[in-house]
Every structure is written in structure tokens, then in C-alpha cells.
Amino acid sequence: MGTIRTGFISSAVAFSVISGLTVGPAFAATPADSSSEDPVVIGTAPPAEPEESDLIEVSDPDSEQTFKPEKPPVDTPNADYCSPRNIYKPKTKGARYHVAVGPTNANYNGTSRTAKSTFTSEVTGEVGVTVSAGLSASVSVMVAEIEGKYGVDLSLKLTAKLGNSMSVNTPPKKTTHGRYGVYRLKNTGVSYRLYSNCKTSESKTVTSYTPIEVGWTLWES
Template identity: 40%
Template sequence: MYRTRVKTLLITPALAIAVLGTTGPAFADELPPVETVETAPPAEDPGVLEPAPQAGDTAEPAPAGESATPEISDDGLPTIPGSKPSDLPDARACEPGWSWESTQKFKDYHAGVGLEMANTNRTSRTGRTEFVSETSAEVGIGFSAKYKVKASVLIAEIEAEYGVNLSVSVTTKIGNKYTTDTPPGYTTHGKYGVYRLKSNGYDQWINANCTRGVKHNKTVYSPHRVGWYIWETH
């Protein structure tokens, strides 16, 4: 019996190609020498596009002073770096309508409701005087000239400007009482009504592009509180 000895031959990839290309058995010492050819790297093509960033890639940091995320303006559009706001009014910024601007504040002035009341003390002693309101009425805003702005807009602007609480209109009530002393020989007068704050200002039309029309100066009396106006004569 003959035994066959199997030898394991390690062949490099280059040698393996040579072996597969022959029609018969070949040995290592029979393989042709392998020439090494050096080739220059391909020239860089400036027209080749960069591959799209993949998930997990880190974005290149933005230059100093610039944000990597574009800022969003009030109208929802991204702003252009280095751009400046236009000096022209924004055509979408204003709603057309009448506005009010206050310019000067004065004191409260009384608007009487119903008849004036009076009580004279003809004694030598101090007497008591009591007034009771007999009229119910609604007192609204007073103007030196016809106004075009909405009453609610007017009141809101004056309240914000001077830190007061006002109303578009106030209704007086029947049965409101006021008592005071009347000195000897004096007459006490009383008038029930509404105190209104006097102020100056102007109404003005605002266009859609925020330009403004002519100013119309006026004096306005805004309802402030209900009460009595009391004075004495001798």
C-alpha cells in the first residue's frame, strides 16, 4: 500500500492569480517576476460634488460671529446675515384705523345730573344739610370737537398713559345721599353727577403701511367716578 503525503502550500494573492492562470501544475520557482508600477493619484476634479452628509456626521462649525442656525424674523422668514431693517414702513405691520395720543392731563371736572340742590342756614348755630339724588342718567365721554376714534380705544390709551381707571360711560343712581354741616348764615349747594378727567390729545388715521395722517387736536372729558359737587355761599 502506498501512502500519499499531502503538503500544504501557502500561496500569496499574487501567486494565486498566477496559478489559476496556468493549464498545468506550477510551482513557486516557476512563476514570472511581478513588476510594481507606480501610478500618480488622479487629479482632483473641481466639478465633482461633495457627498451629502450622512446621519451622525458633525456639521462644520460656523465662522466666528455667525450663527449656524438662521434667525427667523417676525414674519416667519429667515433673515439674511448682514442685512439691515428697511427704513420704510412695513406694509403688513399696521391695521388701518383711527388712533388716539394723549398730550396733557388736567384734573376732574363735575358733570351734573338733575337739578341743583341748596339749603340755607338762617340760624345762629351750625345746621345739618342732607342731599338725596333724584335722577338716574348715563354720562359718557365729552369732547371739545367731534371725535373719530373708537371710545374704547380712547379710554384704553388714556388709562395706560396716566395710570387711572376710566369708563366709556357711567350711570348715576337715585337715592344717593350726602350729608354735611352748614355754618350760620351760609347756604350749602349740592349737585349730583359724574366726575370726568380732562385731558388733551389728538386722533389720527393710521394707514396699512404705518404712515400717519393729519393730527386733530381735541380736549376730552372721560368718566372717572360718580359723586356730589358741594359748595357754599354766604
């Protein structure tokens, strides 16, 4: 495993410009016009991809899915009463996963000295929530529950914009790879139906990815 250099990418994309180098489009970390001094984290391999392949993108975050249990419970005369509703409860906070907006680019530093690469985003793109089957509550409710449990700020949609710029150092004889886009937080929870007699349906495990931040992901080879 190679050394991980520091440098964090927060909202920017780019076309790389390196003096005296063979240059192609690339990505970097902190916006060139940013006053932030936070370091950029540069990995040694591309970022991990989400494990699930059966997720669906949400078109209407405020609508609840139709819940059709095979055999709804029968009310009895003296049963307790509950307001019927669809419920979602977050259980496990996962990692962040990056969704690219635009192509993955790279810059090779063919010199014997460290050189600065500057990148600017070339496209604008919007990234929303994806969720696995089984969610009966609305996505808006699910996201609010995740925010409340973990104390994070999430969004139903985030836009990575054209023209955002960043700079990063590329070591001698190294290639800096970069992708601009949106980070999404993975979460696993359960969803079920609460009936009027206070009984519940069988709970379903639900996996979701929710936008949390716009930014870059960088790695070297």
C-alpha cells in the same frame, strides 16, 4: 377768597333736612350710610364748566370714525409695510369737571349755630363720554390709552342713582349749595391714521371728557 372747608362728596344726592332752618333741596358729600371718614371739600364758588362748546356725545364707543384724507400716500414697490389703523395718543391730563344729574339745590342755615344738612338724590341719570371732532380711533381705544398713560380707572358711562344720601354741616347764616352727578376727566390728545406704507396722516388735536366718578360738588355762600 373765602375759607375752603373740608368734605368730599362721593356718590350721593339728596333733599336737605336741617332742624330749625329754612330748607330747600340741597346736596352734601359723604353718603349718610358710608363708613368713610374722608373729609368733604366745600368750595366758595360753583365748579368750573368745560371750556369747549363743540363737543359731541358718543353714541357708539366701539366704532371708529371714517377717516377720509384729502390725498392718501401712494405705495411704492419696496416700501415698508405697516398694518393700517387709526391711532390715538393722550398728551395732557386735565382737571375733573362735574356734570349735574338733577337740579342744583341749596340750604340756608338761619340760626346762630352750625346745623347738619342731609340730602338724598331725587333722580337717576346716565353720563357718557364727549369728544371734539378729529378722533379717528374708537372712543373705547381712546379711553383705554388714557387709562394706560395716567394709571386711572375710567368708564364709558356712569350712572348717578336715585336715593343716594349724604350729610354735611352748614355754618350759621350760610347757604350750602350742592349738585349731584358725575365727574369727568378732561384729556387732550392727538389722533391720526397709520397707512400700510408706514406713513401717517396729519394729526388732529382731540379734547375729551370721560366719566371717572359719581359724586357731589358743594359750595357755600
